[in-house]
Amino acid sequence: MALGTVQDSWHLRAACRGPMAELFFPPSAPERREQRAEREARAKVICSGCPVRNDCRDLALRMREPHGIWGGLTEAERRQILGN
Numbered sequence: 001m002a003l004g005t006v007q008d009s010w011h012l013r014a015a016c017r018g019p020m021a022e023l024f025f026p027p028s029a030p031e032r033r034e035q036r037a038e039r040e041a042r043a044k045v046i047c048s049g050c051p052v053r054n055d056c057r058d059l060a061l062r063m064r065e066p067h068g069i070w071g072g073l074t075e076a077e078r079r080q081i082l083g084n
Contacts, residue, residue: 015050016043016069025068040074047072 011017016024023043026036047053047069057071061078068075 010052010055013052014056015046015052020046023069040069043069044072 020042023039023046026039031039047056050056050072053071055071057073059065060070060073061081064082065078066075070078073081
């Protein structure tokens with residue numbers, strides 16, 4: 001299924017939109033394990049209240065998204081679900 005236009009896309013209702021979006025992807029500079037765990041935990045808190053969390057997670061799994069937090073799942077968690 002292709003994504004719709006921007007006007008009717010679930011992306012517009014995502015809780016991760018805006019200044020906190022950087023939490024959902026690793027920084028360009030290396031981060032320590034503790035920093036990554038904290039960043040991911042903060043992103044997951046945002047995901048937990050997101051009205052489109054399931055759509056986001058399903059897209060990431062379907063597209064096999066290799067980076068970031070999507071639908072409350074990390075890269076490793078998505079790989080585990082997919083059996084990779």
